[in-house]
Amino acid sequence: MSTDPNPASGAETPVPVCYRHPARETYVRCTRCDRYICPECMRDAAVGHQCVDCVAQGNRGVRQPRTVLGARTPRTATPVVTYTLIGVCALVYLAEAATTRVVWDFMMVGQNIGRSGQLIGVAEGEWYRLVTSMFLHQRPNSPWGIGHILVNMWALWALGPALEQLLGRWRFLALYLLSGLGGSVLLYLNAPADGAVGASGAIFGLFGAYFVIGRRLGGQVGPIVVLLVINLVITFTVPGISWQGHVGGLVTGAALAAAYAYAPARARQAVHILAPVAVLAVLVLLVAVKTAELTSAGTPL
Structure with missing residues (x-):
């Protein structure tokens, strides 16, 4: 357990934990929602890391790429x-x-x-x-x-x-x-x-x-x-x-x-x-x- 860095205050500071995994300590925050995230919940972003929920929410607003005939581009090139x-x-x-x-x-x-x-x-x-x-x-x-x-x-x-x-x-x-x-x-x-x-x-x-x-x-x-x-x-x-x-x-x-x-x-x-x-x-x-x-x-x- 971590305590307040100023022991003179006598108050304990709770250890930050992942918002999805409360048993995991972490000091990394999502750059969008500012919630604490553990390594499993981190997703690389242009700046820092984002949580899985913010990434999913962002993807919903992104238009799916389509071919010249209007079909959705397959996620993989494998036919x-x-x-x-x-x-x-x-x-x-x-x-x-x-x-x-x-x-x-x-x-x-x-x-x-x-x-x-x-x-x-x-x-x-x-x-x-x-x-x-x-x-x-x-x-x-x-x-x-x-x-x-x-x-x-x-x-x-x-x-x-x-x-x-x-x-x-x-x-x-x-x-x-x-x-x-x-x-x-x-x-x-x-x-x-x-x-x-x-x-x-x-x-x-x-x-x-x-x-x-x-x-x-x-x-x-x-x-x-x-x-x-x-x-x-x-x-x-x-x-x-x-x-x-x-x-x-x-x-x-x-x-x-x-x-x-x-x-x-x-x-x-x-x-x-x-x-x-x-x-x-x-x-x-x-x-x-x-x-x-x-x-x-x-x-x-």
């Missing part, structure tokens, strides 16, 4: 969503390698006869196939082999971080998932009896978004145009590739990116929320109409 999507696809691929049932149960198919002789597909109530198929890829013993997932994941790794940084995590995730869904929906509308797997629809959506946003920001879009043209040529010339998935993803991704990039500043946040909702609503409506058509026919196409 969390991109790496997570790659990780999920890799884990699913391991499951595919272990059993073919994963592909049969979750691949995209609108309406067809399954291995058990019963009708399977989206038209039979298996709507999840529209989404799960974008995380599947051809198995190692298939014609494309492991190259299918390697090419798609390379494209996601190459394009994803830049788009995620510009759009923010949730806008980027919406772009990826809705692009993949757009590819599945076009396949359902055009060739419901065909089966398909792969993240290619979502990847083509990233191609479209990269081009649209690049044009909007005045960037160099030549390389992405060349890459897109090469992939479209492969799409329409190599047998066994679902052009519907690629084109559907491309159109969906480009349309959603246009809403993100060209939204007026005053209504940007509203547009960025409503655009994905509107795209999802249109896709769901198209699926519902096609499902009604197939189920009324009674037999697979």
Whole structure:
């Protein structure tokens, strides 16, 4: 215990303690509120130290930095969503390698006869196939082999971080998932009896978004145009590739990116929320109409 430095006074002076930790002695004060703070409660400031409450209060008045497209700048430069999507696809691929049932149960198919002789597909109530198929890829013993997932994941790794940084995590995730869904929906509308797997629809959506946003920001879009043209040529010339998935993803991704990039500043946040909702609503409506058509026919196409 500390006492009054003037013993002649006979009065004891209480030892100063941290306002958050009364059991800790300290002689350091917050430069804003003048309360005593212990080392655990100290936060470096421009001059001296501040307590945690003053720092939190000050941060509430600071505007969050945003990207040129209006998204909040991520706290870390690590493309969390991109790496997570790659990780999920890799884990699913391991499951595919272990059993073919994963592909049969979750691949995209609108309406067809399954291995058990019963009708399977989206038209039979298996709507999840529209989404799960974008995380599947051809198995190692298939014609494309492991190259299918390697090419798609390379494209996601190459394009994803830049788009995620510009759009923010949730806008980027919406772009990826809705692009993949757009590819599945076009396949359902055009060739419901065909089966398909792969993240290619979502990847083509990233191609479209990269081009649209690049044009909007005045960037160099030549390389992405060349890459897109090469992939479209492969799409329409190599047998066994679902052009519907690629084109559907491309159109969906480009349309959603246009809403993100060209939204007026005053209504940007509203547009960025409503655009994905509107795209999802249109896709769901198209699926519902096609499902009604197939189920009324009674037999697979």
